[in-house]
Amino acid sequence: MKVFNTLCVLGSIFFCERILNLKQFKNRKVIWILGLFSIHIFLVQSSGLTEPLAALFLSAGIYLYLKNHFYYGLIILSFLPFIRSEGWVMLCVAIVMLLYQKRFRLLPFVTFGTVVYGIIGQFYYHDFLWMFHQNPYSGVELKYGSGDLFHFANQMPYLLGWPTLILLIFGLFASSVAFVKSKYTISSYQFLVVGMFFAMLVSHSIFWHQGWFHSFGMKRVLLAVFPCMLLLAIDGFHFITNGIKPLFYRRLSIAALIVLITIFPFTPNKAAFVFPYEFEKDSSQEVAIKAVDWYRNHVTDPSVVSFGNYYFAELLQVDIDDTKEVMLHDAIKKKSLPSGSIVFWDNYFSVTDMGVTQEDFTPSEYTLLHSETVSKRNRTSVVHIYKKK
Numbered sequence: 424m425k426v427f428n429t430l431c432v433l434g435s436i437f438f439c440e441r442i443l444n445l446k447q448f449k450n451r452k453v454i455w456i457l458g459l460f461s462i463h464i465f466l467v468q469s470s471g472l473t474e475p476l477a478a479l480f481l482s483a484g485i486y487l488y489l490k491n492h493f494y495y496g497l498i499i500l501s502f503l504p505f506i507r508s509e510g511w512v513m514l515c516v517a518i519v520m521l522l523y524q525k526r527f528r529l530l531p532f533v534t535f536g537t538v539v540y541g542i543i544g545q546f547y548y549h550d551f552l553w554m555f556h557q558n559p560y561s562g563v564e565l566k567y568g569s570g571d572l573f574h575f576a577n578q579m580p581y582l583l584g585w586p587t588l589i590l591l592i593f594g595l596f597a598s599s600v601a602f603v604k605s606k607y608t609i610s611s612y613q614f615l616v617v618g619m620f621f622a623m624l625v626s627h628s629i630f631w632h633q634g635w636f637h638s639f640g641m642k643r644v645l646l647a648v649f650p651c652m653l654l655l656a657i658d659g660f661h662f663i664t665n666g667i668k669p670l671f672y673r674r675l676s677i678a679a680l681i682v683l684i685t686i687f688p689f690t691p692n693k694a695a696f697v698f699p700y701e702f703e704k705d706s707s708q709e710v711a712i713k714a715v716d717w718y719r720n721h722v723t724d725p726s727v728v729s730f731g732n733y734y735f736a737e738l739l740q741v742d743i744d745d746t747k748e749v750m751l752h753d754a755i756k757k758k759s760l761p762s763g764s765i766v767f768w769d770n771y772f773s774v775t776d777m778g779v780t781q782e783d784f785t786p787s788e789y790t791l792l793h794s795e796t797v798s799k800r801n802r803t804s805v806v807h808i809y810k811k812k
Contacts, residue, residue, distance in 0.1 A: 424470075424471045425468070425469050425470070425471075428467070428468045428469070428470060428471070428472070428475040428476070429468040429469075429475075431475035431476050431478065431479040432458070432464065432467070432468040432475050432478070432479075434479045434482075434483075435458075435475070435478040435479045435481075435482045435649070435650050436454060436455055436458040436459070436650075436653065438479075438482035438483050438485070438486045438650065439454050439458070439482055439650050439653050439654055439657075440452070440454050440455070441486050442482070442485060442486050442489060442612075442654060443654075443657060445486075445489055445490060446612070448657065448661060449661075450660070450661070450664075450677060451657075453657060453660060453677075453681065454654075454657050456681055456685060457587055457653050457656050457657060457660075457684060458649075458653050460584070460587075460684050460685055460687070460688055461582065461583045461584055461587050461649070461652075461653075461688075462581065462582065462583070462584055462688050462694065462696060463581065463582045463583075463642070463643060463646060464583075464646060464649050465688070466701060467643060467646050472643065473506055473507050473647075474507065474643060474644070474646040474647045474649075475646075476506050477503060477506045477507045477647040478646065478647055478648070478649050478650050480499055480500065480502060480503055480506060481503065481513065481619065481647065481648060481650055481651070482650035483496075483499050484496045484497070484499035484500035484503075485500075485615045485616065485619075485650070487499065488500075488611060488615065489611055489612060489615070493526070493529055493532075494529070494532055497517065497529060497532035497533055497535070498532055498535045498536070500513065500514065500517055500533070501514065501532065501533050501534060501535040501536035501537065502535075502536035502539075503536070504536065504537070505536055505540055505554070507644075507647050508558070508560050509623060509626070509627070509644065509647055512622050512623060512626045513619055513622065513623070513648075514533055515622065516614060516615070516618045516619050516622045517533055517614075517615075518530065518533055519614070519618075520611065520614035520618070521533070523609060523614070524611070537554065540554060541553075541554070569631060569632060569633060569634030569638075570631050570632065571631075571632070572628055572629070572631075572632040573628065574628065574631055574632075575624055575627050575628045575631065575642065575645060576624065576628065578642035578645075579591075579645075580694040581642060581693070581694050582642055582643075582645060582646065582649075582652075583652060583656070584684070584687045584688060584694055584695065585687065585694055586680070586683050586684045586687050587652075587653075587656045588656075589659070590655075590656040590657070590659035590660050590663070591652055591656045591659055592659065593658075593659030593660075593662050593663055594654075594655035594656055594657070594658035594659035594660075594662065595617065595655060595659075596659070596662070597658050597659060597661075597662035598613055598616075598617050598655070598658060601613075615651075616651045616654045616655060617651070617655065619648050619651045620648050620651040620652060620655060623644075623645055623647065623648045624645065627644055627645065663680070664676050664677050664680070697800070700799070700800050705799065705802070705804075706797045706798065706799035706800075706802050706803065706804035707732060707769065707771055707772070707804045708734055709797045709799070709804070710769070710795050710796065710797040710804040710805065710806050711732060711734050711735055711738055711769070712738060713795040713797065713806075714767055714793070714795045714806040714808055715735065715738040715739060715767075717793050717795065717808070718739075718765065718767075718793075718808060721792070721793070722765060722792075724763075726763050726764055726765045726810075727746075727747070727748065727749065727750055727760070727761055727764040727765070728741060728748065728749055728750075728764065728765050728766075729749070729750050729751060729752055729754060729755065729760060729764055729765070729766045729767070730749075730751070730752070730766070730767040730768075730769075730772075730773070731751075731752050731767075731768070731769060731772040731773030731774075731776055731777040731779060732767070732769050732772040732773070733772075735767050736749065750764065751777070752766075752773055752777035752778075752779045753777070755779050755783055756778070756779065756783070760811050761811065762811055762812060763810065763811060764810070764811040765792075765808065765809070765810055765811075766784070766789070766808070766809040766810070766811065767806055767807075767808055768781070768784065768806065768807045768808075768809060769804065769805065769806045769807075770803075770804065770805040770806075771804065781807070784807075784809050788811065788812055789809040789810065789811055789812065790809065790810045790812060791807060791808070791809055792809065792810050793807075793808045794806065794808070795808075
């Protein structure tokens with residue numbers, strides 16, 4: 424999975440460079456430095472998250488559309504909602520662009536992915552519109568909370584780092600200048616790059632502020648449009664450096680910016696890498712390892728296990744789809760957990776994802792066998808091991 428996501432990140436930056444080729448930009452290779460030295464873009468590639476795949480489809484779709492391969496570009500973009508649910512927001516931008524450009528014949532291609540998955544769903548669920556009827560993110564879920572309207576805007580430095588964010592702001596200014604010079608005509612590039620970026624930033628800000636669609640305020644969700652961020656940053660890079668004359672000073676400024684972007688992630692500040700924390704197991708993983716070690720040494724009879732943190736499945740080498748091995752925390756709420764079962768309750772995933780608190784383990788039903796605690800970087804992770812009577 425990590426190799427796959429790394430390839431997705433590299434592929435996304437590759438398509439960004441190809442987009443710059445279409446614009447005939449100089450110093451196109453700088454886009455690689457911007458991408459690989461942006462803190463969370465680098466970190467997200469070592470994950471099983473879906474943002475890198477969304478970014479790959481987005482960048483490939485934008486490239487093909489700007490290269491006038493409209494059909495292929497829109498077909499690729501049409502699958503975005505089935506990688507991440509924010510893809511519906513991105514498709515709205517594509518639809519508005521086509522309406523603005525009066526390319527009405529291209530509109531059906533935006534629905535291609537939905538039709539494909541609708542046909543599959545018709546056979547499996549007997550419901551062509553299953554993606555709407557079974558959307559797990561619909562409605563309001565109080566446990567996910569809500570927050571400041573400007574939360575995501577304030578988190579931008581921690582995604583990209585200050586140098587790249589400042590370049591992005593200059594890129595937005597350059598796009599505004601181009602918009603005015605074109606007599607207020609919006610280009611395809613502006614729709615697909617500036618429009619996609621703002622659509623994600625604004626929509627997630629509203630979702631988090633209102634507590635809609637199970638938003639949790641996680642800044643990483645914006646990385647689905649990191650190709651747009653990189654393209655805006657490179658626009659800002661060129662806007663700054665192209666205005667510097669003579670040539671010697673321009674080259675000096677380019678070199679200085681590259682050095683600044685490269686060294687920033689390793690400087691001691693809150694928007695840089697946190698060594699060694701971000702490159703090692705976190706407290707929730709370490710406490711799980713300790714809990715499983717105790718379990719293996721003290722519980723000899725094979726039992727059905729229950730947990731909220733899926734990392735336990737890896738440590739215990741169990742199949743979460745086999746109810747003879749695992750019954751997730753839903754069984755605790757439903758009172759269906761069999762006698763003798765072992766429960767690994769943790770103070771984060773069990774509560775936040777599963778809605779199971781310590782109050783659910785009454786002395787009449789459960790025996791507390793053991794507890795583990797690990798504190799790391801101002802975070803304390805706890806696991807209680809219970810046995811069902």
